[in-house]
Amino acid sequence: MDFSVDIIQIRDSSFNIGKKMGEYIQNRPILKTLEMITKNEIDYVNMMSIFTYFAPHLIDELEGLAEGLQLPLHKTAALFSGYDVPKTEAMGCSAIITKDYYIRNYDFSPMLYDGCFSLLQPENANSTAGYNLQAIGRHDGVNNHGLALGLHFVSNNAYTKGLSAWTSIRMILDTCTNLDEAIHMLKEIPHSACYNFSIGDKFGNIAVVEVSPDKVIVRGNPSLLTCVNHFQDKSLKKKNRPSIEGSIKRNNYLQSFKESHFTQSEMFHSFANKSSPVFFTDYDNLFGTLHTFSYSFKDSRILTAIAQSNQVLDIDLEEWVNGTDIDQHILTGVIEEGGK
Template identity: 60%
Template sequence: MPSFNVSIVQARGSSFQIGLKTGENVCNTPILKIFESVTKEEIDLYSMKSIYSTFAPHLLEELEGLAQGLGISPDRAAALFSGYDVPKTEEMGCSTLLTNEYYVRNYDFSPALYDGIFSLIQADETFATAGYNLQVLGRHDGVNEKGLVAGLHFVSHDGYGKGVSPWTAIRMVLDRYSNVDEAVAMLKEIPHSACYNFSLGDRKGNMAEVEASSEKVIVRYGDSALSCVNHFQDDRLKSKNRDSIEGSVQRNEHLLRLVDKSLTHHDMFRHFKSVESPIFFTDYESLFGTLHTFSYSYQHSRILTTIARSSQILDINLKDWVKGEDIREECLSGFIVEG
């Protein structure tokens, strides 16, 4: 039973300082070799900087810090970590359920293509955030100090082109916006590289699924609950779904049935992380195994998160962390069991 570990990074200061610390943390880790093999040697730096200067200028500073922390050039750091003009990635799966009270999500993929980092960062220029890293700079999912929570869901490569990766888009959303409406407005403006869903919720109980392609962005809003998986549900975008979406449809139906059970945040979190759950998967060799469960309670500012088959649960009061109370945990340990 192979062990599976996620390191926990806590950083405060300027965006440059956070990039520097992150770079020092990932230096000489195996994931860097993977990024070198799947990213381009060079990207269109002018276009990238133009977009990031508009929507997230602090990320350019963080990239400078990453470059220094890793001892590489800023241009090379941008190609490796900016999340702009990234070659096609493998398909991934994710299941999210939002209610007026909480957000709960599973991320499904392969541990071979996983950063293995959970970050809590408080940059001088942005909101404090907590979430799982993807391509170092980006995020699979996470929440910010204003109670805005977000996650990505792969749909298809239809219309694939040069643009902002969904994991960098998540980072932009969490760093700079305080509610669903603001996040939706930004996701309508940036150029998207592929077809992805974005699940969004905020502390007022607002929720939305942004169905984004390189050509069109459609928004579905929820009232008391909303599910988000790996296919477009709006009729105007259904033609962009993959040929086989049966698994995604089945997961969506299961999530909608859960709504009627009126489960608490803790109970829903336990259901998502359970290896017996219909939304916990073990097909890691086919890039569809559950790697982490992430959740957030709006009322209590409480993060509950864990990784596959771990006996550890991170239980974080985000308000306390923002006030300066670091958590003691430095890593999460679990196991990967192929089903």
């Protein structure tokens, strides 16, 4: 079936960004989906305290969302804050990070996908580009400081009331400038589940941060790191899902690129190719590739495409940050069931 993602560009206050996003998603299927899978009420006071500490401007964005959707703020927070979200199963992602570039595939179901790529320039936070998840959250993305990161689900071991990985990514993109700041924030955030975070910055620093609700481990390498859907640190391995053979197989494949010296463009097309060992079509079981995202730390270049698309979005992020909007408004692709 045909598949599309909207490209949204907004330069405004956080409140107005939220209001415009609310108006945008008001009649979109993702709103009904979120109403079905989120809780009717959350601990609003605790959510507010977390947002106030880590990213107070996102409270303004939630208030704008509430106005744009014409919903009460408490309901808007339950729908979009990413706090105390019910457990999510499956979800796969594969990434390579080098000092030169960040590349990753996101694998899940189109039924639980916002279908939106945002370029935002708030008045009081970093400029960012990335794929939306639960409206204010991000699957992956990059900011104007050249900090790029993405999430990789590991398990619901020790699941607790806390913040989702996608809201954590948005907070980091909006407020951090480098790898050290991102790691510090990941050590402070109250996490709800077990996730890997693949991260790189323009200074050539790269890391995978293995996060559980009760422990955070940083895994580094000076040249190339791979990140999939299982913990590799010995102290966290017991928190992996019972079956991680597929994740290990993907990781072994990605490790084979250590001596390849691929360019960003070559690696991007390797990930986005339907025949790639890290491209999947098992959408019915929440494991189909939905998008490929990459960023070059050297020349601020974003390359991204959605599943089986002939259209690659090529953005000079520095130019966009300096005020030059891009002409594209939609990405089109194909969801093809195949079970791989």
